[in-house]
Amino acid sequence: MSTQQTELKGTVKERAELALNNDFLRQAVRFTTERLRSGKLKAAEEHGNWDEWRERGRQIRLHTIAHLDYYLGEFANNARENGVHVHFAETAQEAISIGLEIAKAKQAKSAVKSKSMVTEEIHLNQALQSIDCEAIETDLGEYIIQLANETPSHIIIPAIHKNRYQIAELLSEDAGETLPPETSVLAGYVRKKLREKFLQADIGVTGCNFAIAETGSIVLFENEGNARMVSTVPKTQITFMGMERIIPSWADLEVMATLLPRSATGQKLTVYMSGITGPRRAEDGDGPEEMHIIILDNGRSLQLGDPEFQELLNCIRCGACLNACPVYRHIGGHAYGGTYSGPIGAVLTPALQKNVAEWDDIANASSLCGACYEACPVKIPLHDMLVSLRRRKVEAGHDNALERIGMKGFATVMSSVKVYHSALKLGKIGQKAVVRDGGIRVKIGPLKGWNSYRVAPSISKQLFREQYSELRSELGQQAKEADPAVAARMQQWLTGRDGGASHE
Amino acid sequence: MKVSLFITCLSDAVYPRVGETMMRLLARYGIVLEFPNVQTCCGQPAYNSGYWKEARAAAKTIITAFEDSDFVVTPSGSCAYMVHHYPAMFEEEPEWQEKAIQLQKKVFEFSNFLVEVLGIQDVGARFPHKVTYHPSCHGSRLLGVKHEPMALLNNVQGLELVPLPFAEDCCGFGGTFAVKMSDISGAMVAEKAEHVIETEAEVLVGLDMGCLMNIAGHLRYRNKPVRVMHLVELLYEGVNYSDEHAANRA
Numbered sequence: 001m002s003t004q005q006t007e008l009k010g011t012v013k014e015r016a017e018l019a020l021n022n023d024f025l026r027q028a029v030r031f032t033t034e035r036l037r038s039g040k041l042k043a044a045e046e047h048g049n050w051d052e053w054r055e056r057g058r059q060i061r062l063h064t065i066a067h068l069d070y071y072l073g074e075f076a077n078n079a080r081e082n083g084v085h086v087h088f089a090e091t092a093q094e095a096i097s098i099g100l101e102i103a104k105a106k107q108a109k110s111a112v113k114s115k116s117m118v119t120e121e122i123h124l125n126q127a128l129q130s131i132d133c134e135a136i137e138t139d140l141g142e143y144i145i146q147l148a149n150e151t152p153s154h155i156i157i158p159a160i161h162k163n164r165y166q167i168a169e170l171l172s173e174d175a176g177e178t179l180p181p182e183t184s185v186l187a188g189y190v191r192k193k194l195r196e197k198f199l200q201a202d203i204g205v206t207g208c209n210f211a212i213a214e215t216g217s218i219v220l221f222e223n224e225g226n227a228r229m230v231s232t233v234p235k236t237q238i239t240f241m242g243m244e245r246i247i248p249s250w251a252d253l254e255v256m257a258t259l260l261p262r263s264a265t266g267q268k269l270t271v272y273m274s275g276i277t278g279p280r281r282a283e284d285g286d287g288p289e290e291m292h293i294i295i296l297d298n299g300r301s302l303q304l305g306d307p308e309f310q311e312l313l314n315c316i317r318c319g320a321c322l323n324a325c326p327v328y329r330h331i332g333g334h335a336y337g338g339t340y341s342g343p344i345g346a347v348l349t350p351a352l353q354k355n356v357a358e359w360d361d362i363a364n365a366s367s368l369c370g371a372c373y374e375a376c377p378v379k380i381p382l383h384d385m386l387v388s389l390r391r392r393k394v395e396a397g398h399d400n401a402l403e404r405i406g407m408k409g410f411a412t413v414m415s416s417v418k419v420y421h422s423a424l425k426l427g428k429i430g431q432k433a434v435v436r437d438g439g440i441r442v443k444i445g446p447l448k449g450w451n452s453y454r455v456a457p458s459i460s461k462q463l464f465r466e467q468y469s470e471l472r473s474e475l476g477q478q479a480k481e482a483d484p485a486v487a488a489r490m491q492q493w494l495t496g497r498d499g500g501a502s503h504e
Numbered sequence: 505m506k507v508s509l510f511i512t513c514l515s516d517a518v519y520p521r522v523g524e525t526m527m528r529l530l531a532r533y534g535i536v537l538e539f540p541n542v543q544t545c546c547g548q549p550a551y552n553s554g555y556w557k558e559a560r561a562a563a564k565t566i567i568t569a570f571e572d573s574d575f576v577v578t579p580s581g582s583c584a585y586m587v588h589h590y591p592a593m594f595e596e597e598p599e600w601q602e603k604a605i606q607l608q609k610k611v612f613e614f615s616n617f618l619v620e621v622l623g624i625q626d627v628g629a630r631f632p633h634k635v636t637y638h639p640s641c642h643g644s645r646l647l648g649v650k651h652e653p654m655a656l657l658n659n660v661q662g663l664e665l666v667p668l669p670f671a672e673d674c675c676g677f678g679g680t681f682a683v684k685m686s687d688i689s690g691a692m693v694a695e696k697a698e699h700v701i702e703t704e705a706e707v708l709v710g711l712d713m714g715c716l717m718n719i720a721g722h723l724r725y726r727n728k729p730v731r732v733m734h735l736v737e738l739l740y741e742g743v744n745y746s747d748e749h750a751a752n753r754a
Contacts, residue, residue, distance in 0.1 A: 016688050326674045330691040365685060367678025367692070368552060369641035383646075390554030399554070407555040413544070414513075414562035420544040424517050439724060449686025453693060454721030457518050464511050464520035469541045471524060476532040482534030489623045490505060494574060497609055 012365045015335040028163045029153075029332045037323040037375070039266020047262060057259045058378045060158075060252045061314035068304065068313075071213040071246045073294070076376045078216025082278030083293045088243075092122035095296045099124060099205075099238055100131055102292055106236050108133045108202035112194075114220070114227035115139040116207025117155060117317060118240040118296055121352075124205070135205075136197045138226040143190055147174055153333030153341060156264050156319035161332045162179040194226070204234035204288060208241035209316070210256055211293075214249045217277040218293065221260060221270040231276055237288035239276075243295050244313040250275075250385035256316060259377035299352030308388040309351050314378045315344055319381060327365055336362060343372035347385045357398045363389035427459045509537040509569055510578035510611065512713070515546040519713050520581045523531055525740035526614060526638060530577075532743070533622065537577065540569035540696075546586040549679050556593055560600075563590055567603045575621065576611045580712045581643020584613040613643055614736055615652040615711055625655045629742025630749055632662035636705035638696070638719065640712035641674050653735055660742050666703045677718035693722045700730060707731045709738050 009015070019025055043051040064071055076086045088094035095118075103111065113119065113135055125135040125146070137146045140180030141158040145151065147170045159167065168181035175189055206227055210219040218239055220227045231237055247256060261267040280287030303309045322328045322342030333341030338349035338359075346366060350359035363386045370381040393399055415421045434440050439455040440447065450456055507530075515522040527537050547562035552637075567590065570576045578584050590604035618624050637657060643649045657665050676682065676692025696719055700708050708730050710716045720732035733741075 013685060013687070016685070019563045020687055020691055197720055204534070326676070326692050326695075327685075328689055330688055330695075364681070365688065367641075367674050367676060367681045367689065369674035369678070370645045371641070371672070371674065374645055387552060387554065390552070392554070394554040394556075403553065404555075407550050407553065407558045410550050410555075411558035411561040414547065414550075414558075415541050415544070415565065417544055417565065420513075427517075439721075446683060449683050449689075449720070450622050452686060453690035453725060454718065454722040456721060457717055460520050462520060463539060464516045464523040465539070466521055467524065468541075471527055471537070472536065475527060475536050479531060479536050480534045486533045486535070487505075490507075490575065490621060493621050494505070 009337075010299065012335060012337065012361045014163060015282060016331040016365065019331040019335045024163060024166065025161045025332050027162055030329050032157060032160050033323040036265060036342050037320070040263055040320055040323065040375070041266075043262040043266040043268065043330065045287070047258065047268075051257065053258055054377055054379055056255045057316075058314065060247060060255055061239055061316070062311070063379050064248060064252075065244060065304070065310060065313045068244065068246065071248055072169050072243060074248075075211050075213040075216055075246055076295070079293055080216070080280070082216050083291070085290070087292065087294045088297075089294055090297045092296070092298050095122050095240065095294050095298070096124065096127045098292075099240070100127060102236065102238060103128060103133050104131060104334055108236070110134040110136065110197065110201045111203040111205050111238075112136050112138050112198055112201040112226075112230050112234065113142070113205040114222065114230040115142055115158075115200035116205065116240055117339065118207055118242050119205060120152060122240070122296065123299065124240070133203075136194070136201070138194050138197070138224075138230060139222070140187060140190055140224060143194070144170060145257055147171070151334070151339065154319060155317050155340065155342070155344070156322075161334070174452040194229075198229045198233045198338055201230075201234045202236065204230035204232075204237045206230055206237065206239045208239050208245050208293075209260065210247050210253060211241055211245045212248075212250055212253060212275070213246055214287060214312065215277055217275050219253060220269065220274045220276070221257075221272070222274075223265075223267075223271040225272055228272055228274060231274065231288065232286040235288055236290045236292070237279070238292045238294065240294050240296060243297050243300050244315075256409050260316055260318050263316075263377040279416075299354065302354060303351055309347075309385060311380050312347060312351055312385065314380060315348070317344075318377060320375040320377060324371040325366075326369065326371065327367065331365070336365070338362075343382045343386075344380075347382055350389055357396075358391045360389075360398045363393070421463075421465070424459060424463060428461070431458050505575070506573045507535050507537055507575045507577065508573035509539050510543060510546075510566065510570065510576050510583065512578060512580045512583045514713050514717070518717070519734070522713060522736060524735045525734075526577070526579060526736045529627065529740045530652065532627075533624070535735065538573070543569035546583045547549040548583065548586045551586065551589060551593070552678075553680050557739055560597075562676050563593065563604075564600065567600065567607055570607055570610070571603065571650070573610065575617065576607070577614055577617045578587060578611065579614045580714070581613045581640055581647045581649050582712050582714060584611050584616075585642045585647045587611045590744055598739070613647060613649050613711065615656060616647075616649045619652040619655055626659035627656065627739050627743055628746055629659075629663075629739050630746035631738060631742035633706045634664045634666055634704065635707045635709055635738070636666050636668045636700060636703045637671070637708045638668055638675065638708060638715060639671055640710055640715045641672075643711050644672070649711065653709075656735065656739065660739070661746065663742070668703055669699045671699075675715045675719050677715050679714065682718060689718075693718050697722045697726070697728070701728055705730065707733060707738070709733050709735050711735055729747070741752060 033465045087098045128135040137143045144159040154160040165182045172179045208218045279291040328342040336345045370383045434457040545562045545566045547559035551559035592602040675696040676689040682689040
């Protein structure tokens, strides 16, 4: 079965170029990511022992994913006992059909939604519109994106690429009157407008941050209170969740609730954290009469048992890797082309899509600096996964022919010092035509990209290896006795190493 | 005891002064570095691009070069970290894998070797300039070399160390990334250079010639007269300056 269609136009490089030429976007993205990442660093430091908490979080996720079948079963059984209708969907299409069946059965005319990346992944809004059920995003950022007819460009801050003037313009159009670019006025307008939508809606659609296996509950983190409205006002609630959202117990949630908000926005806790266990009971003041949970696979189970990618399922969707990523900061989320952007998107998108060739270039959009790994609250080695994706692309024969020839040449030159040395000698002669003042400025061939932003250095007149013997004999003649303190320390290292110690 | 120099292809071909100053600085402590001539490149360009077979061809020259060394010192955190990938790369060649594991234990980035192995935090240098430091990603973030360069720089007489804003951000080099994704890389290096210029430092110092080549190339492109040096070059120049200073006074 084919995976969900995603509008993918051009290459990462072409999409990135659009963003790089958009100063509004770059300024807006830089402004917010800098605020979020410095907030995260501050929150982590204030909390203390951050790396130990990360390790706890990682262990919980590793354990859960390793026993996902067990915990999913436990979760589904408990949720059903609470009166929830639990559905499993293998593909995006299946999840959509289940959702539409429910909407049709309820003769739903409108659905209010709180933030959910899974519903973005399966394109639920378009599907609901197709049966004349209006889908209304109620998270402020999502509402803005919906008005603009765009997709979110950040996991947590969907409208990160827009500044308040652009947002004021969009909301003014919606309001039919000019609204000033003041955050409180704009938020006030949306709040008032959405209030009516909440009251009219037949269905409330939510995502799920964590699903607690031991009680069959779902947990939502949010700041605007809209998820509370979505999950209490409409008579029917549908929750979409990725199959990997599970954690075993409420005790585990303590660790996750420590990691998630701090990593996402630098908050100690989001303004609201809701735990929902089943539909409204007789003694409850509010809540839906009927509750459905649709658990989505859509490529996730492909990662199970894959040693290079299973940890991908540990992701808690905090967006910290996006905020830390220097590439994301310059190109924003849309350049990645998929629902998920930034470093996690660059790995998750191809992984969920079974590594089809269309997504091959996305893993190239990284300098492999490791900032994503350092920021990740559950320590997912995204930088290594990007290299694995590149390797799989080469192994599958989807690589660029020119690059393949270049790399064959690299291997030939680098596997023998004789060839390597001759190549450099040739280079020294060849570069004479283009070297000026020790630098190369021509923008041709492979130097075009580099030299559009830099001056390239030239090969040295005398390589280090050509200077070595002379240097060695000069220093050998003057050599003093080894400094005794230094020699003793080196000996100590050697002894320690033989005892199995490493220098890390 | 055999202490060997893993020069890296970039310093061999483009920045031989880095190797020379490292040899001269360590000779002051009675360590004369050996240079096994069979070494070429660590293989990182191929490895990062997904061409592991090609990377292994290069890696074998490094493994062979240092088989009988006790310590291997290199002026690059990135190339030192590359050696940490070798055991996984040679999963299907157990003999090479075992050698790779042995090599990993004895490869040290230069400042890490100086501070952690030799116990030297003050080389007795004098360098009366305003200096800023860029921590390269692989060395600092992945290899964990963070406090060593700080200790060494803080002990240099007359040196004014100005913090680089957003120092930990990648400079945009990323090896083949700078060629394949040249516009993104260009935006990243422009931002990094902007921060360097903001500090009004005369000298930018670092531990990896790849990153420094990238930033220096951009500064030169914009005609910004910031001197870019590897830490070992700075320390050696500072030691010489200090010796001369003492001689003049005597």
